Amino acid sequence: MADTPLVNLTIEGRPVSVPAGTSILEAAKTVGVLIPHYCYHPGLPVAGVCRMCLVDVEKAPKLAPACATAVAEGQVVHVHDEKAREARKGVLEMLLINHPLDCPICDQAGECELQDYTYQEGRADSRYREPKRFNPVEDFGGDVMYVPNRCILCTRCVRFMEDVAHDAVLNVSERGDRALIGKFEGKDLTHAWAGNVVDLCPVGALLSKDFLNKARSWELDRTASVCTGCSQGCNIIVETRDNTVVRLRPRSNAAVNEFFMCDHGRLNYRWMNRGDRLESPSILGAAGQQVVDWDVALAGAARVLKGKRILVLASSNLSNEAMFVLSRIAKASGGAGASRMVTGVEAPLPGVEDLALRADRTANGRGAELLGFTRSDAPLSGLAQGDAVIVADHDITPDDAALLAKASAVVLVSTVMPAGLPRADVVLPICNYLEEEGTLTNLRGHVQRFLQARAAPGMARPSWFVLADLANALGERMDVLTAGQVFALLASSHPDFAGLSHEALGLRGRPVAGATAGATS
């Protein structure tokens, strides 16, 4: 961009300088002016069909569509003058004449651009006295259903499937006011990334079947987070209602996932609400697991681990912070850390460079490797007779269970009791990733923060907090009160992470030293 000449213009009285070729709509964003629009989306080719972004450009004979008009030197653009406002009012009125106005029963209500712009600048009444057009609801396959009566035919969904997913499923069928979004014969929205059409839809026409009638949007609490469905690390917004996760949605990040997330990640949230969580620390006694206080449990764990070579079996979905403390504990004992590979079928989104549902389905495999963990299909193969094992939120296969018989002690640091775990001398309950803060490192080495989205169950504590306490009980000196402090320790001891901090990462993340570039479209 450095060699693209800048163009100077005025938008709503504000001076703007943007690279030549920028649209008026994007230029306006740079000075905080939102030009109302429906069909335009920065991740899709320009269609220019909704005619909502018409702006008044001085000396131009007609109103110009801001999304499809490039900036020109000396242009004076009015977004909110009488002429432009009247035009948008006209568009809004026409968009609503055949709209059922069923906001009280529409999932989109509260996050609907038709509502928002009508509230801002639409007519208070309608002059339409004729019968409304009606078309029945249609199942589009996948997680998507279509309510044609609410559709404003912005064609964002059609363009996403055709130009980004490269799987032309949707089209505009019919003409005139009979037009509606149709599916090509024999096709369904089964593409791994098809669910994005629901986010792209500015109104309540395309809805998630999974989220249908689950919550009103204004009841939701939203938290910036990172998807743990695979090693891509798509940025997401976690939406909870009454401490329960009800929906995941993509959060834009040009370096990782542009504007999108796959259906695998989107719908893979039910485990976050599991009811069978470990809620209190316990120690294996004569009468089985005895619930004890945190101090007793930590002292008990230190007692069974002390003096032994410690093997850490840790899920690569744990945060960098937890992994870091675990690696310290293992190293100090002369032991090692290991993690099982979790793989699946890779599913790329062809329209965006380097964006895919990755074959590596763990969120922090790269971070685990950078912190010295080995990843394999038989993570316990290095277990020797008499070693102690820390199982950190890792599942247990029958093979693992057989090997664990060799262990002198098993300490479980986990969100749930893994099925098949033969015994746990001490159980330390931890928060799952939505209940704590931390960072994850994606497959390209992009380190990204996630924030706490819900409260932890029972006595469960953040993983890094529990592990730091355990490390201290084992004689380490880890003086930490926040996840950020753990990360600071990590950054100061691992050159890959040098110079990074929670503050520096912000909500877009930063790459580790020597990382390759991420997604760009």
Added chain:
Amino acid sequence: MGFPFKPHPRESTVLSKHFGEAEARTLDGWKVRGGYRALEQALGMDPVAIQNIVKESGLRGRGGAGFPTGLKWSFMKLGDGKPHYLCCNADESEPGTFKDREIMRWTPHALIEGCAIAAHAIGAETAYIYIRGEFTEPLEVMERAVAEARNAGVIGPNAMGSGKRVDVWVHKGAGAYICGEETALMNSLEGKRGNPRIKPPFPAAAGLFGMPTTINNVETLAAVPHILVNGGAWYKNMARADNPKSTGTKLWSVCGNVSRPGNYEVQMGFPFREFLYDLCGGPPRGRTFKAVIPGGSSVPIITIAEAEAAFMDYEGMVAVGTMLGSAGCIVMDDAQSIPRQVARLARFYAHESCAQCTQCREGTAWTTKILERIVAGDGTAEDLDTLLDLADNMTGKTICVLSDSCAAPVVSGLQKFPDEFKALITRKTVHTVPAIVA
């Protein structure tokens, strides 16, 4: 006037001279009538020289917009290394217009020759003739003529032995009005849904298959051979003395309540009054003219008084508040109800809207519903205000001009004949005069 009628003595038959002569459809028959002399001459000329002759002639686009043809051709950057394309717009879907059909039915080689000359003049090797889906007979005639011309080597890899490649292909549309819009036509030709594209980029920069493209109407291209043979000055002289901006002859398709409907070829600037009463024979017996839509259904309606004062050229029509358009002249006599006619036109546009732009998709249908309610006697005074406001929202705000075209007859109908609308609303009169065919 074409087959089966003889031309009126006051017509200037250039394009329509051989209408009705079956022999003119064949290659030999066309050559006997002077055909392909212009192409032979053109293939030996520099493209810019051809452009200059057409510029000198003052030929303007006959499809409706009236853009100077030579100037349009000069927008094509010769030698830019890209394939250039010529499109011939034979979609002729404007209601009231049927001139291109006659050109293709009777003088297919005139169009092929015009296409080949124009292709050469813009540096194109390929020309596509996009024919309206409903034109079955013109399609057959054109395909036969193209095959004949290709077999004879008139067009093809070595057109007329010049060593230059000029291919002409005929493509049949599927019958959508909007495919007559130039960028929608290109989309349709590419196999896509016929939706108009946003401009810019203009076709001369990125048109068919993303390459520089020129698109011309059938009548425009058919006039080109005559201009090359007879010279630009000859064509330029066919004009009103006080208006040199409109030149040549123009085919007018006349339909509706006239004694002799049909195609008439007259010089630019012909007095409309004489045209309507002398050439077209005036209104049917016992009736009087009331209104005229002179340029196809997309242009504003004018009263007969305005029409009688008008001259039949681009500027003459603008002077009376309408446009020459495609010269599809729809004439209405006193038996016609203007609200009914306007409602029928609006219904056509609502049916044909491509559904891209909001104002057009919703506006055309809404306008139709209101008008049909008024015609049914359920209108209110507010409806008239709503119609005008809708028309304002539908004008100059969309990708193409289909919604403007729907608004034009509504606004002009309301302005010129307000009493007819008011009478329907107040139910003071009901229009019961039956239409007659003379």
